[in-house]
Amino acid sequence: MWYDGGMKKDYYDMLGVSKSASKEDIKKAFRKLAHKYHPDKKDGDEAKFKEVNEAYQILSDDKKRAEYDTYGQTFGGAGGAQGFDGFGGFGGFDPSSAGVEFDLGDIFDQFFGGGGGRGGMRRGNDISIGIEIPFTEAVFGTTRTVLVTKTSACSSCEGTGAKKGASMKTCSTCNGKGKVHEARRSPFGTFSVSRTCDACGGTGQIPEEVCATCKGAGVVRNREEIRIVVPEGIEDGAMIRMSGKGEAVPRGTTGDLYVNVRVMPDKTFSRQGLDLVMHLPIKLSDALLGTHRTVVTLDGEIEVTIPAGISFGETLRIRGKGVPSRGSRGDLLIKLTIEMPKKLSKKAKDLIESLKKEGI
Numbered sequence: 597m598w599y600d601g602g603m604k605k606d607y608y609d610m611l612g613v614s615k616s617a618s619k620e621d622i623k624k625a626f627r628k629l630a631h632k633y634h635p636d637k638k639d640g641d642e643a644k645f646k647e648v649n650e651a652y653q654i655l656s657d658d659k660k661r662a663e664y665d666t667y668g669q670t671f672g673g674a675g676g677a678q679g680f681d682g683f684g685g686f687g688g689f690d691p692s693s694a695g696v697e698f699d700l701g702d703i704f705d706q707f708f709g710g711g712g713g714r715g716g717m718r719r720g721n722d723i724s725i726g727i728e729i730p731f732t733e734a735v736f737g738t739t740r741t742v743l744v745t746k747t748s749a750c751s752s753c754e755g756t757g758a759k760k761g762a763s764m765k766t767c768s769t770c771n772g773k774g775k776v777h778e779a780r781r782s783p784f785g786t787f788s789v790s791r792t793c794d795a796c797g798g799t800g801q802i803p804e805e806v807c808a809t810c811k812g813a814g815v816v817r818n819r820e821e822i823r824i825v826v827p828e829g830i831e832d833g834a835m836i837r838m839s840g841k842g843e844a845v846p847r848g849t850t851g852d853l854y855v856n857v858r859v860m861p862d863k864t865f866s867r868q869g870l871d872l873v874m875h876l877p878i879k880l881s882d883a884l885l886g887t888h889r890t891v892v893t894l895d896g897e898i899e900v901t902i903p904a905g906i907s908f909g910e911t912l913r914i915r916g917k918g919v920p921s922r923g924s925r926g927d928l929l930i931k932l933t934i935e936m937p938k939k940l941s942k943k944a945k946d947l948i949e950s951l952k953k954e955g956i
Contacts, residue, residue: 736920758804888901
C-alpha cells in the first residue's frame with residue numbers, strides 16, 4: 597500500500613481498465629489518455645499525464661504488475677519510467693504527417709534519457725529507505741527521525757548557485773530562453789525536441805559570481821535529518837511517499853523519499869484488515885459453566901464475559917478495540933481454545949461419569 601496523503605494509488609482506475617485487462621488493453625488505454633492529457637496540448641493536464649504514465653510503467657511490466665496485485669506496491673524502486681515498449685503513436689495520430697514541431701517534454705525525457713521532470717524542469721532522483729516499527733506503533737501510529745545522506749539544496753545560496761548579492765546575467769547557451777532544441781529519433785520518426793538548458797537549469801539566467809559553498813552548483817552533498825510520520829493502521833510492507841525529500845538537482849525540482857515500513861510481529865496479536873485477533877485459552881469447566889476473564893488489550897485491561905456452553909474455536913467480538921482508521925476502529929476478535937485436562941483425579945472421573953449418564 598502507498599501512503600501519500602492517506603490515499604492508496606489505484607493504477608487500474610487511473611487507466612480506466614479492469615484488473616483482468618490484458619497488456620494490449622492497458623497499452624491502448626495508456627495511448628489514449630497520454631494523447632488526451634499531454635502537457636504540450638492546449639487542454640493537456642500535466643498531473644493526470646504523470647499519473648497515467650506511472651500507472652502504465654507498473655501495469656505493463658509483468659513482474660511489477662504481479663507485485664502490485666499481490667502487495668499493493670512494487671519493490672523495484674520508486675517511480676521512474678522503465679521503457680517505451682512500442683508506444684506506437686498517440687492514439688493513431690502521426691505528428692510527422694502534420695508537419696508540426698512538438699515539445700514532448702516529460703515523455704521524451706523519460707523514455708530517451710533527457711533527464712526531464714515536471715513541466716520540462718529537471719527533477720532529482722527519488723530515494724528509498726526502510727524502517728522497522730513494533731506492532732503497537734503500527735496500530736496507533738508513530739514518528740521516526742532518520743539521517744539520510746543525499747544531495748540537498750545549498751543553504752548558503754538557497755539553491756541559486758549565485759554568491760549572495762551577486763547579479764544574474766543571460767545564459768549564453770540558450771540565450772535566456774531556458775530551453776535548447778535538438779533532433780531526436782523515435783518510434784514516430786525524427787523530431788525537433790526541446791529540453792531544459794543544462795547551463796541555467798531552465799531559468800534563462802546564470803550568476804555573475806558563483807556561490808563559494810556549492811561552487812555554483814546550487815546543491816551540496818550532506819546528511820539531513822528527516823522526520824517521518826507513520827500513520828495509524830499502517831500495514832507491513834506499506835510505502836510512505838514524502839514529496840520533495842529526495843535528491844535535489846541544480847535549479848530543478850527535488851525528488852521524493854519513499855519509506856518502506858516493516859512491522860514486527862506481535863506475540864499476542866495479529867491483524868485481519870482492521871480487526872485485531874488474539875487467542876484465549878479457557879478451562880473446560882469455564883466453557884461449560886461460563887466465566888469472566890480479564891484480558892490485556894492494546895488499550896489496557898478489559899473484562900470479558902464468556903457465556904456458558906461455548907464451543908472450541910468460537911470467537912468473541914469486542915467492538916472498537918481494533919485498528920484505528922480515519923476516525924473509526926476495527927474490532928478485537930478473541931478466539932477461544934478449551935484446555936483439556938491431561939490427568940484426572942478419581943473424583944473428577946466420577947463426576948464426568950455422572951455427566952455422561954446425564955447425556956452431557
